[in-house]
Amino acid sequence: MGTQRNGFCKRETFILSVDVGTTSIRCHVYDKSANIRGSCSSKVSLLYPQPGWVEIDPDELWKGFVTVVKGAVQDSGLQMCQIEGLGISTQRATFMTWDRNTGKPFHNFITWQDMRAAELTIHGAMKMLHYLTRQKRFLAASLVVFTTQHVSLRLVWALNNIPQLRQAVEDGSCYFGTIDTWLLYKLTKGLVHATDYSNASTTAIFDSYQMCWSGFICSLLSIPLSILPSVQNTSHKFGSCDPSIFGVPIPIMSVMADQQAAMFGECCFDTGDVKITMGTGTFMDINTGNKPHTSVAGLYPLVGWKIGAEVVYLAEGNAAGTGSAIKWAHDLELFSDVKETEAIASSVEDSDGVYFVPSFSGLQAPLNDPRACASFMGLKPSTTKRHLVRAILESIAFRNKQLFDVMLRETRIPITKIRADGGVCTNDFIMQLTADLLGRKIARPSNFDMSCLGAAFVAGLGTGYWKNQEELKKLLTTDLHFLPRRSQAEGDKGGQYRGVLQSWERALQRSMHWYNQP
Secondary structure, eight states, X not given: OEEOOTTOOOEEOEEEEEEEOSSEEEEEEEOTTOXXXXXXXXXXXXXXXXXXXXXXXXXXXXXXXXXXXXXXXXXXXXXXXXXXXXXXXXXXXXXXXXXXXXXXXXXXXXXXXXXXXXXXXXXXXXXXXXXXXXXXXXHHHHHSOOOTTSHHHHHHHHHHHOHHHHHHHHHTOEEEEEHHHHHHHHHTTTSOOEEEHHHHTTSSSEETTTTEEOHHHHHHHTOOXXXXXXXXXXEEEEEEOOHHHHSSOOEEEEEEEHHHXXXXXXXXXXXXXXXXXXXSSEXXXXXXXXXXXXXXXXXXXXXXXXXXXXXXXXXXXXXXXXXXXXXXXXXXXXXXXXXXXXXXXXXXSSOTTOEEEOOBTBBOTTTOBTTOOOEEESOOTTOOHHHHHHHHHHHHXXXXXXXXXXXXXXXXXXXXXXXXXXXXXXXXXXXXXXXXXXXXXXXXXXOOOHHHHHHHHHHHHHHTSSOOHHHHHHHOOEEEEEOOOEETTTEEHHHHTHHHHHHHHHHHHHHTTOTTOO
């Protein structure tokens, strides 16, 4: 495919995609076959100004974004004028507010891991509203826990505790945005204040049934609607990068929340498709088709993407302590290299009755307890490092099983396929145990950077670089299929774990309601 730009001769064009994660910013240049032609990454520095607070410096994030874009194009040996479109995937529910006129932030990004709003709750009000209205969409809101991972309560905290922010709201000079909105603002030199439906739906101030910001929730929480960005389709020309940044005006063709982008990158386009992303946390999503799912256990109804008139919804459950639990174990020197964990866990027959509760950020669905603590239980003199490592890896697979069971029970949607991605899915022990416990085949892709690929796919569909979703499915490659193990003597391997799972669930119960006890 060629194009003529700035008087240059015809050249092949490419799609550029950036994923802003919790620990790194990654950029890839993709060709027509979805092969990566150039890459660059940069670390995200997390700030911990007070216990439980987790922030990111917005200027550092912006510099990192510009650096990886330039670095990836340089690595590819291409020129900026060969980039046909830009897609952006971002970690969700990390937000900031800034002055709409000067672009000056009122505070650092307050990340999704931040616990400063742990004590805020609005369950009572939502349940009362359901009682009064009997509307199904308010029932969902009443039973979804508004956790610290959502923007809503942390934004309330900011509005109540940052004086210059309150003043800017009164003056009408305040902008709110998640990371994607801030990047759009910076890339267009302040011309665009927008987000897309996938990002908006993760904030807990968006109504996925009505497809707009929730006037009711904003009123309930005293969040001014005036500060919120416009919401656009996931596939949309949001504007072009100002030429002063990269030398040419690259069209910004998609912004997308990272888990929804990973779902799209895995080509989970059909109802019943499931994606398990195991990164810093675990995110399990099921495609529920053209209707949002009303949950009673804490599965969150999300907009997967909106492309043209088509809206695809997801139901999502998540567990916060996945890669973060493994990193913690590494910091404790339980092992020297994360690649060793698989062999260490397999070197013992079981965890010797030791159970790990991975709740450094509380427990999410279906227990929904932000006050739960992380813990080891069942320690004894015979316990070794190997048992501890195995217990940590098992806990990740156990949480996968827990989320999957809730998803099956609640949605009642037949599962069509399961695909896994994220850094932790490179661990064969966790992958095999998950397949055993779920009793299902799980596909692991050859390329783990699915959020980046998903944002690239959406951007490429928007420019016509790729024709349709069927073409994208043909580009997807699989590294390995994990099949649930069975033997005549033992029955299914997952069944062998029933007693172990029950004991682990008892450990979960004992870790709950630990913090801020009266």
